[in-house]
Amino acid sequence: MLQERIGLFSLVLSLCLVGPPGFGASLAPSVEVRNSEVWVIHDGQQKRLTNDHKAKLQAVLSPGADKIAYFLQCSQGEQCTPSIVMLDLDGHHLAEFQPISEATQPPAACASILAIVWVGDDSIAAECHVNPSLSEYIETNLATGQVTRDLFGGDFAPAPNRRYVAHVAGFPHFAPPYAQSNYLQLDSTTIYPLPEGMGPVEQRNSTSPPEVVRKNGPTYTGIHEFMPGLVWSPDSQHLALIDCTYDWTPNQEASLSAADGKESNRLCAAVAVSRAGKSVRVPLGGLSAGEIRDVRLSWLDGQTLQVQTGDGKKTLNAP
Numbered sequence: 001m002l003q004e005r006i007g008l009f010s011l012v013l014s015l016c017l018v019g020p021p022g023f024g025a026s027l028a029p030s031v032e033v034r035n036s037e038v039w040v041i042h043d044g045q046q047k048r049l050t051n052d053h054k055a056k057l058q059a060v061l062s063p064g065a066d067k068i069a070y071f072l073q074c075s076q077g078e079q080c081t082p083s084i085v086m087l088d089l090d091g092h093h094l095a096e097f098q099p100i101s102e103a104t105q106p107p108a109a110c111a112s113i114l115a116i117v118w119v120g121d122d123s124i125a126a127e128c129h130v131n132p133s134l135s136e137y138i139e140t141n142l143a144t145g146q147v148t149r150d151l152f153g154g155d156f157a158p159a160p161n162r163r164y165v166a167h168v169a170g171f172p173h174f175a176p177p178y179a180q181s182n183y184l185q186l187d188s189t190t191i192y193p194l195p196e197g198m199g200p201v202e203q204r205n206s207t208s209p210p211e212v213v214r215k216n217g218p219t220y221t222g223i224h225e226f227m228p229g230l231v232w233s234p235d236s237q238h239l240a241l242i243d244c245t246y247d248w249t250p251n252q253e254a255s256l257s258a259a260d261g262k263e264s265n266r267l268c269a270a271v272a273v274s275r276a277g278k279s280v281r282v283p284l285g286g287l288s289a290g291e292i293r294d295v296r297l298s299w300l301d302g303q304t305l306q307v308q309t310g311d312g313k314k315t316l317n318a319p
Contacts, residue, residue: 029089031059031068038070040089049091064121067094071113071126082113084124086142099126099138102150110138119158123148125165127156133173133180137165151187155228161236164275168226169209177248177258178213178220184230184241184273191277193224193243200277219249221265227293235302237275238318242284242295244268268292270307270316278319282307 029042038049038059050056055073062069067086074082086094098109110128114135119125125139130152137156139149153167169183169190184192190201193212201210214221227242245268250261269281284292287309296308300315307314 028065029061031061033057033059033070038068038087038091040068042089047091049087058115060116060118062118062121067121069116069118069124071116073113081109081111084113084116084126095142097140097145099128099140100147101128101136101138102147103136103152110136117158120162123162125149125156125158131173134170137167139165149187151185153185155226155230157230157232157239159232159236160234163236166230166232166239168230169203174256176220176250176256177223177261177263178215180223181213182224182226182243183209184226184239186275191275192271192273192279194277198277200275218253219247219264221247223248227268227295229297231297231299233299233302233305233318237302238299238305239273239275240297240299240305241271241273242268242292242297243271243281244292270295270297270305270314272305272316272318274319280316280319282314282316284309 027043029040031038031040033056036053036056037051038056040047040049055075056070057073059068059070067088069084069086071084072082074080081098083096083098085096088094100107100109110126112129114127114129116124116126119139122143123139123141125137128136128138130136134152135154137149137151138147141148149165151165151167152170156165156167158165164186166184166186169185171180183190188203190203190209194210195212198210203209213223223246225244225246227244231240244266246266247264248261255261268284268287270284271279271281273279284295291310294310298306300306303318305316305318
């Protein structure tokens with residue numbers, strides 16, 4: 001699960017990697033972690049860049065393909081604080097820093113890094129664990145050391161133009177399903193789902209999200225659950241996601257867990273959402289839970305979303 005999360009966090013920028021001058025994109029080096037050491041693979045040659053035996057989980061190549069970043073996992077036995085390390089392609093140490101959460105007072109270093117991603121050649125973002133339902137996204141400018149974004153939620157996806165970070169809004173970890181209904185945000189602005197006639201809503205200082213879940217008798221209707229993976233259009237104008245809605249009837253009024261109730265009317269769809277909060281949907285009926293998770297979304301251009309399932313391909317035009 002953690003490896004899947006790392007892959008989703010970095011996918012949006014990994015497709016943009018290019019080689020240094022004189023090299024085509026197909027010849028760009030790749031990096032990986034093997035037995036807690038960082039390796040670079042280039043032109044069929046493999047080279048180990050570290051030999052410190054410290055726990056590492058992920059290494060990522062910069063968009064310019066000339067720097068590598070990795071993070072020290074810092075297991076409990078090591079009694080340290082996780083940090084991000086940067087190397088050149090020959091393994092020379094360039095810099096090291098700890099992502100700092102500005103949401104705490106006083107600001108404090110991230111205690112547990114889940115994944116990292118380059119946001120251009122001059123910034124690195126870290127996803128830090130808060131609890132099983134909540135992560136913190138901390139973006140740091142490498143030249144100044146300043147935190148440029150500090151967001152809470154999950155499934156973080158920086159836009160290709162770097163102006164926005166899309167993510168699923170945070171929600172309480174121990175809460176009934178209706179209180180965990182998902183919302184899509186750009187930085188701190190909620191853009192989906194929205195009540196009819198409402199535009200994007202700026203949410204700061206723990207303000208409540210727009211009310212889209214309704215209660216009809218004992219049943220809560222219209223609960224949203226997003227599948228992992230937010231996909232930006234190449235022009236940074238639209239996002240694609242898979243959204244499943246369902247109803248939930250608690251066994252008793254005080255029920256707090258999904259198991260203490262009954263789910264019904266689950267409907268899934270591929271959704272394209274504009275930054276202005278407009279959306280269009282393609283229903284994904286007749287698919288099992290596993291098949292829903294295997295659906296692939298890709299943008300053919302800035303306006304056309306392709307939805308690939310086991311039964312074939314569909315397209316829809318973005319709003």
